[in-house]
Amino acid sequence: MGWQLVRLWTLLVYAFMFLPVAVVVLLSFNASQFGSFPMTGFSFRWFVELAQNDAILRAFRTSIILGLLTAAISTTLGVLASLALVRYRVPGANVISTLLIAPILVPEVVLAVALLLFLNFLNVNKSFALLLAGHVIFTLPFVILVVQARLVSIRRDIEEAALSLGASPRQTFFEVTLPLMLPAVLAGALFAFTISFDDITGTLFWKPGGVETVPTQIFAMLRNSISPEINALGTVMILLTVGLPLLGLALARALATRRGG
Amino acid sequence: MSVETREARQPWILLSPALSAVALLLFVPLAFIAVYSFWLRTATGADQVGFYLDNWAEALIDPFYRDILLNTLKIAAITTLVCAVMGYPAAYFIARSKGNKAILLLLLMLPFWISYIIRTMSWINILGVSGAVNWVLTGTGIVDEPIQMLYNQTTVILGLVHFLLPFMVLNVFVSLDGIDTTLEDAANSLGATRWQAFLQVTLPLSLPGLAAGGLLCFVLGAGTYITPLVLGGPRDAMFANLVFEAIITQLNWPLGSALSLMLLAVLGALVLLYNRYLGMAQLMKGLG
Numbered sequence: 224m225g226w227q228l229v230r231l232w233t234l235l236v237y238a239f240m241f242l243p244v245a246v247v248v249l250l251s252f253n254a255s256q257f258g259s260f261p262m263t264g265f266s267f268r269w270f271v272e273l274a275q276n277d278a279i280l281r282a283f284r285t286s287i288i289l290g291l292l293t294a295a296i297s298t299t300l301g302v303l304a305s306l307a308l309v310r311y312r313v314p315g316a317n318v319i320s321t322l323l324i325a326p327i328l329v330p331e332v333v334l335a336v337a338l339l340l341f342l343n344f345l346n347v348n349k350s351f352a353l354l355l356a357g358h359v360i361f362t363l364p365f366v367i368l369v370v371q372a373r374l375v376s377i378r379r380d381i382e383e384a385a386l387s388l389g390a391s392p393r394q395t396f397f398e399v400t401l402p403l404m405l406p407a408v409l410a411g412a413l414f415a416f417t418i419s420f421d422d423i424t425g426t427l428f429w430k431p432g433g434v435e436t437v438p439t440q441i442f443a444m445l446r447n448s449i450s451p452e453i454n455a456l457g458t459v460m461i462l463l464t465v466g467l468p469l470l471g472l473a474l475a476r477a478l479a480t481r482r483g484g
Numbered sequence: 485m486s487v488e489t490r491e492a493r494q495p496w497i498l499l500s501p502a503l504s505a506v507a508l509l510l511f512v513p514l515a516f517i518a519v520y521s522f523w524l525r526t527a528t529g530a531d532q533v534g535f536y537l538d539n540w541a542e543a544l545i546d547p548f549y550r551d552i553l554l555n556t557l558k559i560a561a562i563t564t565l566v567c568a569v570m571g572y573p574a575a576y577f578i579a580r581s582k583g584n585k586a587i588l589l590l591l592l593m594l595p596f597w598i599s600y601i602i603r604t605m606s607w608i609n610i611l612g613v614s615g616a617v618n619w620v621l622t623g624t625g626i627v628d629e630p631i632q633m634l635y636n637q638t639t640v641i642l643g644l645v646h647f648l649l650p651f652m653v654l655n656v657f658v659s660l661d662g663i664d665t666t667l668e669d670a671a672n673s674l675g676a677t678r679w680q681a682f683l684q685v686t687l688p689l690s691l692p693g694l695a696a697g698g699l700l701c702f703v704l705g706a707g708t709y710i711t712p713l714v715l716g717g718p719r720d721a722m723f724a725n726l727v728f729e730a731i732i733t734q735l736n737w738p739l740g741s742a743l744s745l746m747l748l749a750v751l752g753a754l755v756l757l758y759n760r761y762l763g764m765a766q767l768m769k770g771l772g
Binding site: 239 | 494495496498499501502503505506509510511512513514516517520570571573574576577578591594595597598599600601602603605606607608609610612614615616619646649650653678679703706707708709710713714724727728731732737740741744745747748751752755
């Protein structure tokens with residue numbers, strides 16, 4: 224009996240988490256003028272309008288460029304730091320780990336204010352560079368956590384074997400270590416991209432006037448009224464941010480089985 | 485240079501880019517706003533450098549700020565409690581279910597990938613004047629006119645719970661999953677009922693996960709300003725909204741610095757307290 228109750232409760236919790244999102248997707252196909260019930264028919268018109276909306280396309284371009292640059296920088300910094308922490312006996316490794324994940328222990332609003340005011344003091348105004356710096360600093364801890372967790376499982380003796388067979392340290396890194404690390408690196412990059420793509424809290428502080436990312440564009444559109452276009456945009460965002468990691472997961476699994484088999 | 489010193493320097497070379505990034509983009513800026521909070525923003529908009537206690541006096545003594553700070557902590561506390569009550573049984577179910585654990589876990593991770601702003605605004609489709617609930621209510625004739633259910637403190641909490649619940653479930657799951665199930669069997673065989681076994685064996689062992697989830701929900705909830713802007717009314721501002729107002733709207737940056745540091749002090753104290761008694765490792769388990 225008790226177990227059935229727990230099962231029902233869990234079902235309700237899942238419904239609570241997913242129903243509102245499902246409604247967004249459903250309403251994005253609504254043929255009606257308004258972004259609300261009732262559904263008057265099935266239509267792609269809001270997606271067509273979305274594709275013709277310059278502001279939204281610009282926001283997408285900004286978000287994607289920002290996400291890619293964030294992922295590239297953050298993953299590079301994160302992978303190097305993780306290598307040091309996993310592969311070497313570093314004095315004070317615990318303190319260093321805590322320092323490196325500090326950006327997610329500080330409330331994002333506070334991080335946003337501190338970075339904005341400090342860089343402004345250095346005469347760096349609100350700009351794409353500031354936005355990028357901000358996104359790098361708060362995605363870095365996530366990259367380090369993800370990469371470190373996976374690096375631990377790579378066995379050191381494979382590298383030692385390469386070295387003892389006459390490979391130079393450089394060769395060993397590029398031909399043995401890096402390929403083995405690739406899933407970890409990709410996972411870290413994907414994580415950084417998605418977090419950057421989704422961020423609004425810091426972005427609203429850092430973005431220069433006139434520049435919008437997809438989330439800030441949605442936020443700005445919400446201030447008027449909830450149009451069907453927002454639902455369509457939401458659906459595209461869900462497809463992107465859910466589809467990409469799932470694709471990444473499938474890819475990683477395929478790579479792993481190919482190597483294993 | 486000997487091999488040993490080279491070997492010893494290597495990790496520091498690898499660490500230095502990340503450490504300098506964190507130092508330059510987080511710690512130095514935090515130190516800077518600590519200094520900045522003692523400056524004054526003059527009527528002309530220029531900063532007067534010096535050591536003035538005005539901003540701190542305003543932030544700490546003005547009942548306006550104090551009330552909103554207390555209200556923010558209240559909202560975060562309610563949110564955390566609701567997340568725990570909703571999330572614990574769900575985490576227990578996932579941890580103890582056979583077969584479909586992987587799919588349940590994947591589903592649980594999905595909300596992390598769905599945009600926060602989309603998830604927040606999705607409630608407008610449900611509870612708004614022309615949302616799903618009102619459509620059903622007016623359609624079935626229960627009410628004649630749509631009811632405005634949005635833009636109050638309850639919908640702010642609702643939005644926060646929706647945002648933070650996965651953090652709670654995941655943390656509790658991680659800790660429940662690590663408990664040896666034979667412990668419960670042992671308690672049963674020694675005469676405890678299933679309920680007793682849960683209360684006296686499983687629940688205490690899962691408390692670290694519950695605490696980690698609770699800390700995350702509380703800190704993330706108390707630091708938000710987007711949810712009150714989207715789902716709250718004009719009187720539902722949280723403390724982070726005041727920071728946003730001071731920095732972006734009023735451009736009173738020294739005051740904004742003081743308010744930011746106040747928020748950091750309150751939430752930081754919680755994190756330190758947590759670290760003191762439970763350690764960061766538990767939190768990292770749930771995040772990684």
